[in-house]
Amino acid sequence: MLNMIPTEAASVPLVQEGTVGGNLVLHWLEGIAPEGLPGWLLPLVTAHVSVGIVVGMISLIAMSSVWLERKVSGHIQCRYGPMYAGGWHGWAQTIADGVKLLTKEDMVPLGADRPLFMMAPAIVLGAIFGAFVAMPLSPDFYFADLNLGLFFVLGMSALTTIGVVMSGWASNSKWSLYGSMREAAQVVAYEIPFGLSLLVPLIVAGTFNMREASAGQADFLGMGWYIFKNPFMVPAAIIFFIAMLAETKRAPFDLPEAESELVAGFLTEYSGIRWSFFFMEEYAAMFLMCLVGSVFFFGGFESPFTHFAGEWFGTGTFVYNVVAALTLITKSMFGVILMMWIRWTLPRVRIDQVMTMGYKYLTPLALLCVLGAAVWEAIF
Amino acid sequence: MVQATESTNTTGVGDYFKNIWDALATTVAGMKITGRYFFQKPITIQYPDEVMPIPDRYRGIHYLEQDKCIECHACERACPIDCIEMEAVRHGKELEWISFTVDYQKCMFCELCVYPCPADCIHMGTEFAFVTEDRSELNLDLLSYQGMSRDARIRMKEAAIKKAEKEAAKKAKAEAKAKAEADKAAEGGAATAGEGAQGADDAKADDAGEEPTDG
Numbered sequence: 001m002l003n004m005i006p007t008e009a010a011s012v013p014l015v016q017e018g019t020v021g022g023n024l025v026l027h028w029l030e031g032i033a034p035e036g037l038p039g040w041l042l043p044l045v046t047a048h049v050s051v052g053i054v055v056g057m058i059s060l061i062a063m064s065s066v067w068l069e070r071k072v073s074g075h076i077q078c079r080y081g082p083m084y085a086g087g088w089h090g091w092a093q094t095i096a097d098g099v100k101l102l103t104k105e106d107m108v109p110l111g112a113d114r115p116l117f118m119m120a121p122a123i124v125l126g127a128i129f130g131a132f133v134a135m136p137l138s139p140d141f142y143f144a145d146l147n148l149g150l151f152f153v154l155g156m157s158a159l160t161t162i163g164v165v166m167s168g169w170a171s172n173s174k175w176s177l178y179g180s181m182r183e184a185a186q187v188v189a190y191e192i193p194f195g196l197s198l199l200v201p202l203i204v205a206g207t208f209n210m211r212e213a214s215a216g217q218a219d220f221l222g223m224g225w226y227i228f229k230n231p232f233m234v235p236a237a238i239i240f241f242i243a244m245l246a247e248t249k250r251a252p253f254d255l256p257e258a259e260s261e262l263v264a265g266f267l268t269e270y271s272g273i274r275w276s277f278f279f280m281e282e283y284a285a286m287f288l289m290c291l292v293g294s295v296f297f298f299g300g301f302e303s304p305f306t307h308f309a310g311e312w313f314g315t316g317t318f319v320y321n322v323v324a325a326l327t328l329i330t331k332s333m334f335g336v337i338l339m340m341w342i343r344w345t346l347p348r349v350r351i352d353q354v355m356t357m358g359y360k361y362l363t364p365l366a367l368l369c370v371l372g373a374a375v376w377e378a379i380f
Numbered sequence: 381m382v383q384a385t386e387s388t389n390t391t392g393v394g395d396y397f398k399n400i401w402d403a404l405a406t407t408v409a410g411m412k413i414t415g416r417y418f419f420q421k422p423i424t425i426q427y428p429d430e431v432m433p434i435p436d437r438y439r440g441i442h443y444l445e446q447d448k449c450i451e452c453h454a455c456e457r458a459c460p461i462d463c464i465e466m467e468a469v470r471h472g473k474e475l476e477w478i479s480f481t482v483d484y485q486k487c488m489f490c491e492l493c494v495y496p497c498p499a500d501c502i503h504m505g506t507e508f509a510f511v512t513e514d515r516s517e518l519n520l521d522l523l524s525y526q527g528m529s530r531d532a533r534i535r536m537k538e539a540a541i542k543k544a545e546k547e548a549a550k551k552a553k554a555e556a557k558a559k560a561e562a563d564k565a566a567e568g569g570a571a572t573a574g575e576g577a578q579g580a581d582d583a584k585a586d587d588a589g590e591e592p593t594d595g
Contacts, residue, residue: 072418074422075417075418075419075422076414076417076418077417078417078420078422078423078424080424080426238404341411341414341415342407344414345407345410345411345413345414346407346410357403361396361400365400
């Protein structure tokens with residue numbers, strides 16, 4: 001168990017001995033760097049470039065998810081959604097919104113705790129971006145190959161709650177405080193079934209390393225997904241999905257910003273770019289949770305496409321990695337669309353219903369699933 | 381999910397599993413419905429690009445047939461809120477319009493101006509979009525252009541040409557008659573006097589034939 005201690009700071013990508021690949025940026029930089037540079041320079045540059053790539057990619061995905069959400073909600077309600085900005089089906093709507101939000105005044109309420117108020121969105125966004133650092137996209141496309149990758153991702157994504165509670169307290173508004181307290185209660189309640197439901201694939205996979213967990217599903221032409229490998233995986237996947245909705249405060253669990261009761265929950269006092277940070281965090285968290293879900297339930301970057309790309313072009317080639325990354329992103333986007341579909345289908349549940357569901361239903365069922373999966377793995 | 385909370389007051393194990401089943405089944409049922417809507421064609425009409433069909437009897441901005449209007453002020457008098465004003469100058473039978481304005485800040489689209497029109501020249505149109513930067517721009521002039529209409533100008537020109545032709549014909553006949561009289565005077569015979577009278581009759585008949593078309 002000693003080698004399962006997490007590697008230190010994730011912002012500096014670590015190349016681990018004995019694993020394939022390493023940080024691609026570092027490899028590339030080592031190839032072109034002149035001789036005689038100080039040893040600390042390349043990892044530092046690598047860290048900055050890697051974080052830049054992660055932030056850029058996640059921002060892009062979050063922005064396109066916002067557009068997608070508006071299109072999905074529109075079509076579910078028999079309308080079109082954005083149609084004008086940018087020409088083709090309003091693809092530039094989010095960019096236009098972003099420019100508008102950027103140019104808005106950065107307002108801080110008079111009675112607010114100014115430093116905390118201004119820090120909260122940064123913490124929320126930073127935590128979720130930090131979580132992405134440990135997410136592998138393909139066997140060779142990753143930034144930090146952590147042995148306890150899942151722990152790191154879950155820890156970082158839970159850190160967003162701190163930012164939300166902070167924003168609610170610092171806003172000096174009853175709506176914000178109610179919203180953030182609900183967020184805290186909800187996240188505490190749902191971390192349990194969330195973690196327990198993830199234990200089931202962990203029992204099957206035998207590793208916390210997300211890249212290895214993904215690669216462990218390559219059998220049966222890339223269709224040896226963990227969800228097919230154990231009868232307790234299906235209920236675990238459903239529990240995971242419900243808990244994921246609550247963790248990312250998506251409807252029907254969007255009580256922290258229940259706009260019909262609390263004005264906008266913890267977002268009430270925020271405007272402009274700080275508000276959009278929270279919004280971006282929501283979509284980034286959706287995508288992150290869907291990535292985790294597809295890695296541990298639905299094959300990760302393994303699929304027949306990846307399998308045949310590996311056969312034709314050879315594993316480890318650039319084409320194979322691109323196919324693998326596209327596979328994982330496509331799976332996650334399916335999850336994101338499913339979350340949107342649920343959001344525009346179900347009404348918001350009450351806070352007592354949320355608590356009942358978390359403690360009385362999901363937690364015992366998740367425990368049963370863990371037990372059953374463990375027994376199944378021990379027997380077969 | 382609603383059932384899930386109601387179970388807080390019940391203790392049956394059967395209820396517990398029924399709640400789970402209900403939550404899943406109702407969610408799936410709801411998602412079926414929204415999924416069906418998702419693939420249905422949207423019913424939105426993209427307004428500035430597409431317009432909804434407007435019924436024939438829609439009461440929008442007035443439409444004036446300027447050529448038929450006889451400036452009788454019947455609509456002006458019929459208007460209950462006095463938002464119609466008109467002004468024209470007469471050129472014989474043709475009207476030279478100066479203005480025919482309807483103040484759409486006041487107009488309530490009651491259609492009462494349409495019924496009394498003797499020439500049936502003012503109608504309610506289908507145009508309804510009023511977007512202006514200034515309220516004064518809502519006082520619309522229903523004449524598409526100032527002054528006389530194109531048709532009226534053509535009619536006036538045609539009438540002038542005909543009048544000129546008639547006068548030319550008259551002049552020619554008068555000359556012919558004068559010539560004939562001069563010839564008669566030169567010959568001095570009683571028989572030629574009859575011919576002269578005949579020519580005068582012809583000229584008269586021509587005049588009478590042209591007169592109805594004159595105007």
